[in-house]
Amino acid sequence: MPHNGTMLDRGSSTRTRRAQAVFVAVLVGLLLSVRPFIGDLHHAAPTFAVPILMYHHIGDWGPSNPGWSDWVVKPADFSAQLDWLKREGYSTLTFRDILALQDRRVPLPPKSVVITFDDGWAYQGVVAKAELDPRGMRAVFFVYTGAIGATPNGSGYISWEELRELERHGHEVQSHTIGHPRLVDLSTPVLAHELAQSRLIIERQVGHPVRVLAYPFGIHDDRVLKATQEAGYDLAVRADDSNSVLPHKNFHLPRIRMGYQDGIEMFAAHMRSFEQAR
Ligand SMILES: [Zn+2]
Numbered sequence: 666m667p668h669n670g671t672m673l674d675r676g677s678s679t680r681t682r683r684a685q686a687v688f689v690a691v692l693v694g695l696l697l698s699v700r701p702f703i704g705d706l707h708h709a710a711p712t713f714a715v716p717i718l719m720y721h722h723i724g725d726w727g728p729s730n731p732g733w734s735d736w737v738v739k740p741a742d743f744s745a746q747l748d749w750l751k752r753e754g755y756s757t758l759t760f761r762d763i764l765a766l767q768d769r770r771v772p773l774p775p776k777s778v779v780i781t782f783d784d785g786w787a788y789q790g791v792v793a794k795a796e797l798d799p800r801g802m803r804a805v806f807f808v809y810t811g812a813i814g815a816t817p818n819g820s821g822y823i824s825w826e827e828l829r830e831l832e833r834h835g836h837e838v839q840s841h842t843i844g845h846p847r848l849v850d851l852s853t854p855v856l857a858h859e860l861a862q863s864r865l866i867i868e869r870q871v872g873h874p875v876r877v878l879a880y881p882f883g884i885h886d887d888r889v890l891k892a893t894q895e896a897g898y899d900l901a902v903r904a905d906d907s908n909s910v911l912p913h914k915n916f917h918l919p920r921i922r923m924g925y926q927d928g929i930e931m932f933a934a935h936m937r938s939f940e941q942a943r
Contacts, residue, residue: 727925860896
C-alpha cells in the first residue's frame with residue numbers, strides 16, 4: 666500500500682485543531698488573493714481560494730485498520746457530505762475548469778468546490794457512478810500511472826478504460842506521479858522523469874493536457890516544487906492538513922481531509938470556514 670499515514674497526520678491531534686488550521690489557511694489564502702499575482706511563480710496566474718476535498722477510501726472498514734482510519738470515509742458520511750453540498754448550492758469544478766477561468770482572468774464562481782480522490786483505487790470509480798453521477802457532481806482522480814492497467818484486472822486499482830469512462834461523465838484525471846515515491850528523496854533526473862513522464866502517459870491515455878500534480882504523501886520541498894513547475898504543471902496539491910496554515914499558493918494548495926470519525930458537523934464547519942472568509 667502506498668500510504669502509511671504517518672508522514673501525513675503528524676501533529677493533527679484533535680479535530681478542533683484541524684478546523685482551526687483550515688480556517689487560518691483560508692483566511693491567509695484570501696488575504697493573499699487580493700494581490701492579483703503571486704510573484705514567486707514563473708506562471709503568473711492569479712491565486713485562488715476554493716475548498717478542495719481529499720478522499721482516498723470510501724468504506725466501512727476504517728476501525729479494522731487503525732493506520733488507515735484517517736484515510737477512510739464511511740459511505741453514509743460521504744453521501745451526507747455530498748447531500749450537504751447540494752443543499753447548500755455548491756457546484757463541483759475540475760482543475761481544468763479552474764485553469765480555464767484563471768487563464769481568462771475570470772474569478773471562480775462562489776460556492777465552488779473541488780472533490781479529489783487519490784491513488785486510483787478501483788472502488789473510487791464505483792463510488793463516482795453511484796454517488797457523484799446521480800447528483801450531477803464531478804471529481805478529480807489523481808492516479809499514479811504504475812498502478813493502472815489497460816482494463817479492469819482485479820488488482821484493486823482502476824484501469825485506463827475505467828478512467829476514460831469517468832472522463833466521459835465529466836470527471837477528470839490528473840497526475841500523482843508514476844510510482845508514488847517520496848519525491849524529496851529522488852535524484853534530480855529521476856524526479857524530473859516521475860513528474861514529466863506521468864504527465865505524458867496520462868495525456869496519451871485520456872487525451873487532454875495534465876497540468877495538476879498531487880504530491881505523493883503530500884511531501885515536497887523547494888526543489889520538488891521547482892521541478893514540478895519545470896515539468897509543466899500549473900498547480901499542485903498537498904495531502905496533509907496539519908500544515909495547512911500555508912497560504913493558498915498554486916503549488917501548495919491545501920486540501921480538506923475527512924476521516925473516519927469526522928461527521929457532517931465537522932464537514933460543515935470546514936466548508937463554512939471558506940464561506941465566512943470570502
Ligand atoms: Zn497517494
